[in-house]
Amino acid sequence: MHIRTARPEDAPAIWSIIEPVIRAGETYTLDRDMIETDALAYWLGPDKETFIAEEDGTILGTYYMRPNQAGGGSHVCNCGFMTGADATGRGVARRMCEHALAHARSRGYKGMQFNFVVSTNERAVHLWQKLGFEIVGRLPLVFHHPVHGYVDALVMFQAL
């Protein structure tokens, strides 16, 4: 598995990964009916560095990194990770997050913050904990899950 900066020609493959995640509406606070143009403009926006994980020419996952805040908060980064539906269980998210942590350090970021980890996304919560993140906040019932109804979201943080 190889991780590299996303290129414009990766857009269709990235869309094939992020569309099902957006449509499911279970893990990201994005409009579930977001159209392709808007979703790609978001995921590949000029405020972000976007990466893809690929193996044998197939894109398995993608992530972005950006400053979590401007001004006095710009030394902490934020990332979003999505793995292709066909690639789950192969350690793609772990590899992308390890890459992100190393990349963030190389960029001089002093911390990485996830602002909104849906509490029912236990797989992600456990993975982030294994990779050194701590739960620094619990937001009560702030996410309306299409299956579970109103559930908490977590703020997770790691100093770098």
Add this chain to the structure above:
Amino acid sequence: MHIRTARPEDAPAIWSIIEPVIRAGETYTLDRDMIETDALAYWLGPDKETFIAEEDGTILGTYYMRPNQAGGGSHVCNCGFMTGADATGRGVARRMCEHALAHARSRGYKGMQFNFVVSTNERAVHLWQKLGFEIVGRLPLVFHHPVHGYVDALVMFQAL
């Protein structure tokens, strides 16, 4: 003191309130050198409802309200409040926040979240607590304060 929706012609007065706060860089994660056009586009952006507090024709403070997240997080709002330098200590922030809580309820929001209350802004922290907000997260050293260096920020939340 009267609170009403901001109008285009309020822009110069709003700028006179928000410019010193942005330049000070002690409470908001906005670029300290943000230019007027960008700052007003942010504060009066189409994603926000913006209000002003006025007394005898003078604008004393301003606040905005917006959904804190899209999709499954859009039932929680976020607000930002700024009081004019000449109007501190007169309960302007309290009045604006009380107005915001009532307005948010009328809009059907189920919660109000402040994502980044700088911990050294004790006056704000105490006021929000008095008005029913709880600290639901503490973000370690995520704010670089121009005087105090790296300090924590708080996530504060109130169910509506």
